[in-house]
Amino acid sequence: MLIQVRDLKKTYVSYERGSSFIDTIASLFKRKTIEVTAVKGLDLDIAKGEIIGFLGPNGAGKSTTIKILTGILHPSSGEVQIMGYTPWKERKKYVMNIGAVFGQKSQLLWDTPPLDAFHMNKAIYDLEEKQFRETLDELVELLDVAEVVRKPTRQLSLGERMKCEFIMAMLHRPSVVFLDEPTIGLDMISKEKVHSFIQEMNRKGVTFLLTTHDLGDIEELASRIVVISHGEKVFDDSMTVLRNFLGAKKIVYIRTDFPSHWKGINGVKVLKQVSANETELELETDQLPLKDFIRMVNERFTVIDMSIDTLPIEQIIKEIYKKK
Numbered sequence: 001m002l003i004q005v006r007d008l009k010k011t012y013v014s015y016e017r018g019s020s021f022i023d024t025i026a027s028l029f030k031r032k033t034i035e036v037t038a039v040k041g042l043d044l045d046i047a048k049g050e051i052i053g054f055l056g057p058n059g060a061g062k063s064t065t066i067k068i069l070t071g072i073l074h075p076s077s078g079e080v081q082i083m084g085y086t087p088w089k090e091r092k093k094y095v096m097n098i099g100a101v102f103g104q105k106s107q108l109l110w111d112t113p114p115l116d117a118f119h120m121n122k123a124i125y126d127l128e129e130k131q132f133r134e135t136l137d138e139l140v141e142l143l144d145v146a147e148v149v150r151k152p153t154r155q156l157s158l159g160e161r162m163k164c165e166f167i168m169a170m171l172h173r174p175s176v177v178f179l180d181e182p183t184i185g186l187d188m189i190s191k192e193k194v195h196s197f198i199q200e201m202n203r204k205g206v207t208f209l210l211t212t213h214d215l216g217d218i219e220e221l222a223s224r225i226v227v228i229s230h231g232e233k234v235f236d237d238s239m240t241v242l243r244n245f246l247g248a249k250k251i252v253y254i255r256t257d258f259p260s261h262w263k264g265i266n267g268v269k270v271l272k273q274v275s276a277n278e279t280e281l282e283l284e285t286d287q288l289p290l291k292d293f294i295r296m297v298n299e300r301f302t303v304i305d306m307s308i309d310t311l312p313i314e315q316i317i318k319e320i321y322k323k324k
């Protein structure tokens with residue numbers, strides 16, 4: 001295993017501050033502690049080459065976990081082994097092997113071109129000139145930013161800047177890359193570019209842990225989904241299993257030549273009567289298999305139009321969040 005997390009716990013301890021003057025004075029003598037357990041015994045195994053979609057509602061403990069895995073934060077207890085390193089113990093050596101991209105935080109320098117920041121990283125990571133050149137040329141070509149990297153960062157569009165953030169994170173050829181909301185604020189085309197870049201890097205063997213609230217990122221990229229809620233893992237499996245989480249449900253839109261009636265049919269629920277002849281249905285295929293449903297529809301109605309979809313992933317994730 002490339003990443004191994006065992007019974008990871010993190011409790012933050014803070015002190016309650018009084019709101020009144022008297023409370024403030026009193027707190028100088030006796031401070032009331034507040035404990036928040038952000039991560040409550042997390043186990044996680046990630047193999048080389050996986051792209052993990054790491055999801056959870058606000059306050060679930062995602063950032064806390066990522067901070068521990070990148071070595072920024074010490075856990076309260078538990079073990080983490082990433083490529084043989086314990087991140088918070090051997091941070092200097094460890095960071096040579098990892099990269100990170102934060103959608104909301106820049107690693108570039110505002111007033112200078114990204115190219116200067118790339119050279120700064122070359123010095124920090126002590127990269128050989130030849131390797132640095134080769135990697136830089138490859139990344140610049142892949143992301144199509146030959147002109148962009150020469151302009152001051154403050155003049156770049158968000159999409160251009162994000163591409164440069166990726167170059168910054170990948171120059172030292174890390175094996176594991178942590179992505180935190182890497183497509184936040186990007187338009188569809190820039191998102192696609194970022195997605196295909198991540199996929200290309202993944203084909204070359206890079207493992208990604210992707211934290212995002214954007215389910216488009218997850219659907220496009222993740223080979224496995226890990227969901228945490230209130231500091232505990234509530235789901236860890238493939239996208240296929242996730243899609244079947246609420247049972248084998250399908251959403252059927254159907255337009256018939258005359259008004260259709262669905263009352264009393266086992267496994268069929270009307271979600272929306274779009275118009276007299278158009279209906280949106282939820283089909284429970286455990287109770288009424290798709291082939292039987294289609295046969296029944298053909299016997300009863302003349303179908304003008306029909307579409308059959310899986311449940312929207314948003315709905316499934318919402319149910320998983322509620323699980324805890």
Ligand SMILES: Nc1ncnc2c1ncn2[C@@H]1O[C@H](COP(=O)(O)OP(=O)(O)OP(=O)(O)O)[C@@H](O)[C@H]1O
Nearest residue numbers: 012014036038056057058059060061062063064065
């Ligand atoms: N430095 C801190 N001191 C005290 N409590 C903290 C601290 N950092 C985080 N917490 C608390 O720990 C819990 C988990 O927070 P965390 O930031 O890890 O969640 P998250 O899943 O990343 O949320 P979001 O999606 O909103 O970024 C929250 O209840 C939060 O208030």
